[in-house]
Amino acid sequence: MSADQRGEREVNVVEVEDLRVHFSRRRGVTVRAVDGVSFTVAPGETLGLAGESGSGKSTVARALLRITDPAGGRIRIGGRDIAGLRGKNLKTFRRQMQMVYQDPYDSLDPRMKIGATVEEALIVRGVPARERATRVRELLDRVGLPSGLAVRYPHELSGGQRQRVSIARALGVDPAVIACDEAVSALDVSVRAQILNLLKDLQEDSGLAYLFISHDLSTMRFAADRIAIMYLGRLVEIGTGDQVFGAPRHPYTQALLAAVPVPGARRTGPRVRLAGEPPSPADPPTGCAFHPRCPLAEEICRTTRPELAVKRGGQLAACHLAPEAEPGPKPEPERNPEVTP
Amino acid sequence: MTTPPEPPAVQHTEPVPPGVRDGLRRAGRSLLRDVPALISVAVLVLLLLAALLAPLLAPHDPMRTYAEGLSARGAPVPPGGDFPLGTDPNGRDVLSRLLYGARVSLTIGVVANGLATLVGVTAGVVAGYFGGLVDTVISRITDMVMSFPILLFCVALISVTGPSQRNVVLVIALVYWTYLARVIRGMVLSLREREFVTATRTLGVGDVRIMVRHILPHLIPAIIVYATLGVASSILIESSLSFIGVGVPVPEASWGQMIDDGRRYYEVAPWLLFAPGLCLIATVLAFNLAGDWLRDLLDPTAPERR
């Protein structure tokens, strides 16, 4: 599907191009936590961002929300470049994109009642005081919480209920995109499914887009329409769920899938096992960053960094050794034509 | 001075249910189990009553020299009879002066500390929240002020500005805000990294509202504890200043200055030392005990202070 086929959905709600986030450490060492990442998210779509801890996936989300300032690249949200926004403009932008955080025990102010927490979003949006109580009740209802919880404090709620409150708060400013940063990872499996279903329902109702970040591939399989795999600050593979899980092209993706059973995922190619720890992003390997752990690595992998390219099956992958897409009738390319090196 | 925290700090567990009524009930229960704390609170209540009701309770005019308050040879009269706690070398009634002295000590301790708390909390929150240049400037100022030994610094400031009750208050506040600012700054530094603050910021909430609604409420327990302990040390400083002669000016009564009056006569009139000294130590001890109790009650992770 390309953008114009979608008719009314002309613009991608999120367009990230060559995003770079650097952290400077002592002694002038710069860590390239995110190093040239590009992707888009369409309205009503869920893009999954997966990778080991330290791969930079959370940093991507934090840069999109301007919690962390990007060092370079373009971030367009709702058609507007937000990388350089300051002051009042930044505050206004923030309503476009919201985040549901990982730790349900720390993402709500422990000294503020649930109702007041949700109401804060309405205050930011300028909802008049007399309407707020009703709207808070509506928001709690939308996320499946009884309105009686409004007078409770976070410590009186379960982890799942707290994440629902977080979602209600995010919905309060009526955003176009919500980033879910490991939003269900801390929850019990049964609760996790409930929250994922809630997110899906909300998406169907209002065409929300999600940037869904997780290290857990089975959650990802369930939640995401498209999947992007990150390794050491770079995307190594991006495609639809079927493409990435059904026929992964990058050895790293294959290794991740080999490590956990994912429903509906098929193993292809040689069985790859992940050995050792990921290298430090402060001192990434030359060539393909994955080569020290890659069982297939050849000379070229050590010297030349592979760029994302269309591979067999249609997804993009950054690997010298992955089979190219068949010549002839080009398969529908991944719906992100701007993604070029 | 940075000091290690007393018990280990466990992050993210805030068992304190923030309701006021609930808190008071908890406080009452804990007070009944803690005898020293109970006594200290009782002492503080008595002290407050004494200070408030001084005009009603005092048997004599605290500033008046009574002819019958001096013996034939001009010595102070020992306790008993018309003067329950004796008289001072000027023939004034010690008990009345003690009662009025409670007013002075409490007023100075509370007002000076209120000012210091106001300034210290504001400076600490602003420095910790914004960081950068503001933080550097505020931190360097606190470093400088804290380089001076407290008492000597206060004495020097007052010896230049002239002793008066107002100057004592201002000087104590001028020194004490730095201690609070440093502690609060440290707490804000870690608070501002908490996820709920980030979440609130990404919601589009402004800095001022975040500081007031999300940072400050978490500091209240620590502020209560530090203010209580701060009153104790302010009263101690005030009495020292008055003892040296740069505190509350005569003939106004102050415990420190009463001890100073008495020291020249301690061979013949030791009650001049005991009465104000015991009041002083009881008051300061009560504030310190109450502060320690509040620390255990409200904020088990609060660091030690000097």
Added chain:
Amino acid sequence: MTGWVLRRIGQMALVLLGVVTLAFLMAYAVPGDPARLIAGPNADAATVASIRHQLGLDAPLWSQYTAFLGRLARGDLGTSYALHGAPVAEQLAQALPTSALIAVGGIVWQLVLGVPAGIVAAYRPKSAADRLATLGALIGLSAPPFWVGLLLLYYLAYRFSIFPLNGLGDPLWWYLALPTFTLGLAGAAWYARMTRAQMLEVLRSPYIQMARAKGLRERTILTRHALRNALTPLITMIGMDFGYFLGGVLIIESVFGLPGVGKLTYDAIDQLDVPIVTGAVLVAAFFVVVMNFLVDLTYAVVDPRVRNRR
């Protein structure tokens, strides 16, 4: 490391400059006119003006400040108003040894009394010994030193004549016993609380539990492992205490009639001798800042992590 030391020296210089500036502002810019105070309430305007000129107080504040800095750089703390123009630095230098002796004595007392009390309290938390030590420490913190000093004088020197009443004599330590004890008492209370807190912290740590699991004797654990780790941070604070105690001698020396910096300052306050007071404040603050630096330096040499902290 060199970079760290240089940066730290820069910081120290900045704080010292700030301290000096604060002291200057205190002495010369604060409302209150030393010339009028010296001249007395009955002096006429011309007398006050001439005194003001004599003291250099009629110059603009900025040039007074640079002159003040210039004098300081040469180790000149100005001249006393009251003591017939005696140089302040000389007066302070004469008085400093006595005060330093008292301060060191106070530090000894605070360690000898405070640290064992803290260890005993931490050894069996919530025991009677712990409660006694904790309450004792709190009383020590709450007792005004001047009152404690006077009580000691009254009982031990006057009523029972065990110790000398005041001044200095032979043997020196006999004369300094009460003053240094008084000075060290509040510090002892402080150290007892700190030691207790540190010990409890260390005793809870995994490596102590490991040592217990290995079956080491409790005393070995306490002396070999816990004490050293608990006390290291405390011992380093002693450096700064010296500076703070130079402030504390103000009261002690006045109570016990000892000829040190404190007594000098005490008398200067009565005579509105601002340069002496300022000088004393500066000397004490100087010690605090420099000792603070030396403590940091020691830490940095021992523990490389400190260097990377800001």
